[in-house]
Amino acid sequence: PIIANGDVRTPQDARRVLARSRADGLMIGRAAQGNPWIFREIDHFLRTGEMLAPPSIGEVGATLVEHLHALHAFYGHHLGVRIARKHLSWYCKGRPGAAVFWQRVNRVECAAMQLRLVREYFDGLVEAWERAA
Secondary structure, eight states, rough: OEEESSSOOOOOHHHHHHHHHHEEEEOGGGTTTTOTHHHHHHHHHHHHHHHOOOOOHHHHHHHHHHHHHHHHHOOOOOHHHHHHHHHHHHTTTTTTHHHHHHHHHHOOHHHHHHHHHHHHHHHHHHHHHHHHO
């Protein structure tokens, strides 16, 4: 099998790369950082030609919490907290208050505190979205 790699950031990119390269599959890299939903979005788009709705803020927060638990479990709490920082920035990029949140959570050395701050941040985003709706 031939696997295409590079320049795939959206479902439309995936279709374009597959059509041009005639590859059997795709390798997704940086586009999945903080966006693990890209795989289901690409799959759905290639099967139906339709875009999926983006994940809700609540789903993003819940997925990030799961991801952090896995990082802490795999690397241990001390190293897991440090490794999680880059993942936190990817999940939060472009979201309201992300810069302030990032400055605060980046100083944390405790896994439980990191999780608490992430939950508080995303709970706040969900509440703000619900008030605006």
